[in-house]
Amino acid sequence: MLHFELDTQSALPAYRQLMDQLKYYTASGALGPGDRLPSIRTMARTLRVNPTTVVKAYTELEHEGVLESRHGVGVFLSASPARPSLEELREALRERARRLAVEAAQMSAEPELVLQLVQEELEALRNGEAK
Amino acid sequence: MLHFELDTQSALPAYRQLMDQLKYYTASGALGPGDRLPSIRTMARTLRVNPTTVVKAYTELEHEGVLESRHGVGVFLSASPARPSLEELREALRERARRLAVEAAQMSAEPELVLQLVQEELEALRNGEAK
Amino acid sequence: MLHFELDTQSALPAYRQLMDQLKYYTASGALGPGDRLPSIRTMARTLRVNPTTVVKAYTELEHEGVLESRHGVGVFLSASPARPSLEELREALRERARRLAVEAAQMSAEPELVLQLVQEELEALRNGEAK
Amino acid sequence: MLHFELDTQSALPAYRQLMDQLKYYTASGALGPGDRLPSIRTMARTLRVNPTTVVKAYTELEHEGVLESRHGVGVFLSASPARPSLEELREALRERARRLAVEAAQMSAEPELVLQLVQEELEALRNGEAK
């Protein structure tokens, strides 16, 4: 059974936090293709937020191809998440990596620290550690 | 001559990006104690933003003890600018690193590729343009 | 001055109708890159809908790369809408064409009629007829 | 033997797709007056949907005068099935054709390409599988 929880202190909006948790669970393998997610209302009760907030998170993830919602049935993880070409993948990742590098530079962080943190997080994911 | 530029694509608001850049120049030594900063109007023209946006960044940094504004004279770096604590820095970066890791895992990218791209972007920044 | 109006009788939801109108105006050239759109509240008053409904249409279009919203400034048409490769373009269009063909077949429409209607609509767009 | 299949990707609800397919077979002559339709349960198994979904499609078509259900016997095509008016058909299709044209123009695709793709898909349907 997966655990969902929001940090009301966080600067990130609630729907964004939920998206991140769901992405994290799929990336770590805790959630697999075809799995059914808690219904909008159930998730809303769990997180103690308004159902429309959950709707927002779910529809965003549907646009990203992570979820599929079936009217009157439920919300499910996509069976076959769209696979971009290796070239697209590389460029999308490079863009994100550039952002991280810029932000690190703006904080005047050592490059070694940045690399170390990324590596730690990659390993944490691979080992399937729950967030 | 220092270079200031905003990324309109960034998720961070304009005033926050300006704050980060000023902190970065301070931390890297490009700006030293007592140095004078561009006036609000000059900076606003440079960044092509509303002057009130620059005001917000400057006053925020003044509250943090990084800047001092002398009425009718200009805005100057404090004698002993405050540095962010290493612990805060580390956690802020870890947050961003985790997000990169999650997105990479969702695209089922090899960890080696991710690390390589981050390293390349860090080096590009160090060798490349001032920004 | 552009005209925006909703059909309350339509089966399509309000936010979808607004999206379609904006897309139509950009496709026909009535709206160009960088143009500013009516603010959320102004548009909401014009269409006599709730502001959140306009928000939904605008954010959807932003995801599609048609719009860019700048916090505290306004909503603008994208300067350089993302251009897919010729191959992607072809496949995306083929998929949409396939849908049209299936629906036409389910209605037992003559292929000639379908082609004629598509041609008419393409020409109407090219001639910049207002909807 | 007739072929029934649903497209879970389609924007149209399941019961609407089933209605369209039955109308199509009627219009094309594959189904004639008095012919017996698969039972609700059989159809539901075939389409892998909830039986209530089939019920909805059947009763809807009964209201339209296309079907007749004989209690305890089965569901049959009416002697003189209603045909959609040519005008309704034309406008419904024009709506869909316009949407295709708008999307194509937004991708700045050549009109010739659009027409070619539509033609290819229409032919593929005509020659290809029964669906």
Next chain:
DNA sequence: GTGGTCTAGACCACT
């Protein structure tokens, strides 16, 4: 029961 849309109104952050 499920998801999808909409309203009225609030509060926040940014410019």
Next chain:
DNA sequence: GTGGTCTAGACCACG
């Protein structure tokens, strides 16, 4: 002023 988020509650369509 601008856009962004959230609530509370309603109504509809689908299965």
